[in-house]
Amino acid sequence: MSQKIEVALIFGGRSAEHEISLVSAAAIHKNLDKTKFGVRSIYITRQGLWKAVEGPSNDIGMLEAGRAFSFLPWAGRDEGPELDADIYFPVLHGPYGEDGTIQGLLEMAGVPYVGAGVLGSALGMDKSAAKSILRDHGLPVVPCLVIREEDFRADAGRLLGRIRRSLPLPLFVKPANLGSSVGITKVGDSKDVPAALATAFRYDTTALVEKGIRGRELELSVLGNETPEASLPGEVIPFREFYDYNDKYVDGKTTFVIPVELAPRTLARIRGLGIAAFKALSCSGLARVDFFLEKGTNRLYINEINTIPGFTEISMYPKLWAASGLPFPRLLERLIELGFARHRNRKACLERDR
Ligand SMILES: Nc1ncnc2c1ncn2[C@@H]1O[C@H](COP(=O)(O)OP(=O)(O)O)[C@@H](O)[C@H]1O
Ligand SMILES: [Mg+2]
CATH class of the missing domain: 3.30.470.20 (ATP-grasp fold, B domain)
Structure with missing residues (x-):
């Protein structure tokens, strides 16, 4: 019998989309073909601690009780079974998960993982x-202006004028980095643009002002x-x-x-x-x-x-x-195959370089 592939699901995380990550991870856990895959579960708390847990669950207390472990540097170190897997599957939505940060960590560790690499994730x-x-x-793409908080603070009048001249109402104002529609305002009246920008700047130092489609x-x-x-x-x-x-x-x-x-x-x-x-x-x-x-x-x-x-x-x-x-x-099988294929290709490229 061929050996099972060990997949480590990484879920939870520090973003506002923590809960949705738990639900996504539970669905992935359930749908992984257990005749082919063994599953390890790594829960990242809202504070950013890594814990080995039984599996994804909506019981945060149970997840929090998992054993904390350190994850860097892990190649060549005997970290214990919870960290050791054939491939890693980040099921983390939003910042510190979907944005290239964890992908960078996995690259540094030299392990295969599912999904986009550092650049694709960050973009x-x-x-x-x-x-x-x-x-x-x-x-x-939808016409838009990119507004930096610092610039807006320095010269709001000029930027508001630019927005008024270049984009028709209604507008959508949103933080550059985030998801789940957090910090997004639909603006039907120009006088409401500053408040919408203030909302977006609560979540990021860069905001987009877009033409509403x-x-x-x-x-x-x-x-x-x-x-x-x-x-x-x-x-x-x-x-x-x-x-x-x-x-x-x-x-x-x-x-x-x-x-x-x-x-x-x-x-x-x-x-x-x-x-x-x-x-x-x-x-x-x-x-x-x-x-x-x-x-x-x-x-x-x-x-x-x-x-x-x-x-x-x-x-x-x-x-x-x-x-x-x-x-x-x-x-899921296809995604895992693709993760391995990407890892093999990258390794081959790097070795060619030496
Ligand atoms: N330019 C736009 N025109 C019309 N609706 C928009 C526009 N931008 C955002 N929206 C509405 O806001 C929602 C969330 O915006 P989106 O840019 O997708 O951010 P998020 O990353 O939070 O999903 C969209 O699904 C859409 O309903
Ligand atoms: Mg969206």
Whole structure:
């Protein structure tokens, strides 16, 4: 009998998306084919402590009781079974997880892991950097101005004038780094821009002021390394004014259409754009690419890319793959294969260099 592959799930984490990470990790744990994979569970507390635990759970007390261990440096050190795995699977959403930090740690440790590397993760997390790169590749993004808190403090009048002259209302004001719609305000009146910026600056020192797009919100799952593939698209129909935090995690009244039927031309275009965005942003493994389809013009805009998208049983990423013929357990196998393949390629490149 062949040996099982040991997968270490890393979940929890220091971001506002701690809870959703637990639910994602539980779904992944449940759907990993136990005839092929052994599972280790590493819980990162909100404070950033690493704990070996039985498995993902919503019982925070139980998770907190896990044995704390240090994780650096780990190559060549006998750290004990909880840290020793064949491949690592960060299931951490938002800062300190989806942003390249843990990917850097895993690179330093020289171990295979699932998903995007340092650059792809960092770009995916920073909406301003991602937009610049996408624009540079000729890909359509929503018109926006990037405002630094320091600059705004120094000369608010000039920047407010620029916003007024260059972007029509309504506007969306958001922190450059974050997810879950935290810190995002829809602004219908110019006089409300300073308050919206103040809200965004509570979460990041850089904010984006975007033209509000009227239309539909479409999402696509991308999977692969050098030759990524796109799933069928899905649609999110927010219950509220926009897909805000309450809509995402509190009310549960959002409608998801999985998959969504689109005109053949739009379908081909959205899949092409999703794959192009994935490549432009140096992603690997997986990403969910989110779009706006503008009413009237039928133009597609890439809104953002998520390199560790929600991965619960009802999340868009796995559901879109299931609708495209790849069920959850097979999707996980594919992601693990891709993680190993990326590791092998990187190692080969580095060795060639020596
Ligand atoms: N430019 C925009 N035009 C229209 N709606 C927007 C715009 N930007 C954001 N939104 C709304 O706000 C939601 C959250 O914004 P998003 O940029 O996706 O941030 P997050 O990373 O928090 O998901 C979107 O799903 C959408 O409903
Ligand atoms: Mg979003």
